[in-house]
Amino acid sequence: MLLAVCSDKGSPGATTVALALASVWSSPAVLVEADPYGGDLAIRLRAKTGAALPEAPTVLTVATAARTSHSPALVSRYAQHVNDQLSVVPGHLVAEQLSGVPDWEPFAAALVASTVPVVADLGRLHAASPLMPVAVRADVVIAVARPDAGSVIRIRERLNRLVPTLAAIRGAPPRVFPVLVSPNRHGKADVGDLQTILAETIAGPLIVGAGFLALDAAAVGRLEAGEDPAGRLARTPLLRTARTLATAVASLLEPNAVGAVSGDVTREGL
Numbered sequence: 001m002l003l004a005v006c007s008d009k010g011s012p013g014a015t016t017v018a019l020a021l022a023s024v025w026s027s028p029a030v031l032v033e034a035d036p037y038g039g040d041l042a043i044r045l046r047a048k049t050g051a052a053l054p055e056a057p058t059v060l061t062v063a064t065a066a067r068t069s070h071s072p073a074l075v076s077r078y079a080q081h082v083n084d085q086l087s088v089v090p091g092h093l094v095a096e097q098l099s100g101v102p103d104w105e106p107f108a109a110a111l112v113a114s115t116v117p118v119v120a121d122l123g124r125l126h127a128a129s130p131l132m133p134v135a136v137r138a139d140v141v142i143a144v145a146r147p148d149a150g151s152v153i154r155i156r157e158r159l160n161r162l163v164p165t166l167a168a169i170r171g172a173p174p175r176v177f178p179v180l181v182s183p184n185r186h187g188k189a190d191v192g193d194l195q196t197i198l199a200e201t202i203a204g205p206l207i208v209g210a211g212f213l214a215l216d217a218a219a220v221g222r223l224e225a226g227e228d229p230a231g232r233l234a235r236t237p238l239l240r241t242a243r244t245l246a247t248a249v250a251s252l253l254e255p256n257a258v259g260a261v262s263g264d265v266t267r268e269g270l
């Protein structure tokens with residue numbers, strides 16, 4: 001199982017959505033921070049013991065190893081244990097380091113092959129991103145936005161470009177699931193508004209669902225400080241909404257879900 005989480009300019013929240021989803025997934029998951037502009041987790045995330053994560057291995061280690069190894073254990077081998085639910089491959093620290101990996105196809109193949117479910121944080125995604133191979137191969141692409149007007153316009157425009165591009169490369173529609181980072185009490189209404197806006201767009205018919213993650217800075221801080229997501233933290237708005245999201249996303253992976261049969265809808269369907 002491969003989920004790709006991405007965002008756009010002016011819509012912070014991709015790393016947090018990816019972290020929250022991996023922390024509540026129905027089985028232990030690996031969070032891979034593959035943001036071309038560099039990662040935050042090596043700096044922000046603490047293990048249960050309070051210790052900072054080692055800066056390496058990083059996503060570049062996995063990408064390099066994937067050129068020569070096709071092992072389904074490759075991603076977990078380089079993932080760092082955070083707690084019983086979550087292990088993490090942190091991103092490289094600065095964007096320049098990305099030039100060491102000219103081709104991200106083997107990396108994408110390694111994420112797909114992983115026996116442990118993978119949530120990949122792709123940062124800001126667009127058609128020219130070197131991480132497109134991961135989005136192309138993802139079971140679900142989660143596009144993170146904020147509920148303000150500027151962010152909603154950007155996600156609408158982004159999806160109108162990204163969805164047809166992904167469909168053309170895949171030869172089948174991608175499963176794209178927008179997620180708003182919203183105040184808990186407005187989340188449902190914000191998602192309804194977003195769906196109304198997206199329904200009238202080119203990408204609209206191919207959007208397979210939408211949801212929200214609560215804006216909950218206190219819980220984000222606790223999660224990043226290494227608190228067990230299955231303990232008291234599970235009752236916070238952040239993790240409650242993350243579980244609702246995870247359930248909705250997991251239902252898309254079931255055999256009869258929308259878009260589950262690849263190849264049965266052609267580009268003409270767009």
Ligand SMILES: Nc1ncnc2c1ncn2[C@@H]1O[C@H](COP(=O)(O)OP(=O)(O)O)[C@@H](O)[C@H]1O
Pocket residue numbers: 007011012013014015016017040123181213214215216217218220238
């Ligand atoms: N659901 C949330 N609740 C509270 N704060 C959040 C939430 N999501 C993101 N943030 C905060 O916004 C900032 C950017 O979030 P991050 O997830 O790192 O965005 P990105 O990866 O898209 O740059 C961080 O300080 C993070 O703690």
Ligand SMILES: [Mg+2]
Pocket residue numbers: 014015016035040121123
């Ligand atoms: Mg990030």
